[in-house]
């Protein structure tokens with residue numbers, strides 16, 4: 001089993017969903033946590049919950065599309081804890097679902113800004129610290145929409161393909177300096193992001209059934225199931241895995 005005792009783990013978009021669950025599970029394994037989100041209330045709530053559980057937490061408001069925010073968060077983490085062992089670049093959005101020709105340009109721009117520029121900026125400021133200290137592990141959160149098409153989600157799919165591209169390229173560029181870079185590609189997971197999709201469907205249960213029928217397991221993932229892959233990706237014992245996209249999709253892409 002993984003063990004993150006005294007390792008410093010940074011997580012973006014930790015105010016809810018997968019990011020908050022990742023913070024809990026890395027914390028349970030002994031990690032010191034540097035967490036951020038764009039949403040102050042959600043960040044404060046997650047931070048308070050983690051501290052109640054006795055975890056060592058550094059939190060800072062950070063919009064991943066703002067270079068100054070990202071630099072201040074990453075540098076702040078290293079100033080506070082003295083190092084950065086692992087980073088989960090998780091913050092992301094899924095805009096309203098539309099056919100490509102009906103997708104507003106604003107949705108394209110906002111999605112690419114948060115999902116792609118955000119991951120790029122995070123790695124840009126994380127990698128030099130990891131290189132300086134002799135290594136580290138990065139896990140970017142992509143999606144199954146990053147390895148195949150996703151009907152009604154063209155810009156989301158484009159953004160997640162870009163995350164896979166950034167991951168693979170960075171893994172090669174910094175392998176010699178012992179920085180491993182992987183990504184996790186989840187299928188539908190029960191978080192606020194998916195609840196937003198369900199909110200516009202006429203029948204919630206029917207929608208879940210229909211949307212997950214392509215997966216062998218015939219159900220969406222729970223956040224804790226996806227976090228297992230993040231723990232695996234960043235585990236120091238998992239030292240030969242880099243440049244990989246870990247697909248966690250209930251068997252959806254097996255067929």
Ligand SMILES: NC(=O)c1ccc[n+]([C@@H]2O[C@H](COP(=O)([O-])OP(=O)(O)OC[C@H]3O[C@@H](n4cnc5c(N)ncnc54)[C@H](O)[C@@H]3O)[C@@H](O)[C@H]2O)c1
Nearest residue numbers: 013015016017018038063064091092143188189191192193
């Ligand atoms: N839930 C799914 O079905 C699913 C499937 C595949 C991939 N993913 C990916 O997993 C990641 C986490 O998604 P989730 O389901 O937990 O979503 P979520 O909406 O529940 O949580 C995302 C968090 O990111 C934060 N955020 C949004 N914009 C931000 C910004 N500019 N800067 C910093 N923080 C920002 C939000 O405030 C929120 O707390 C995303 O990258 C998403 O694309 C989710």
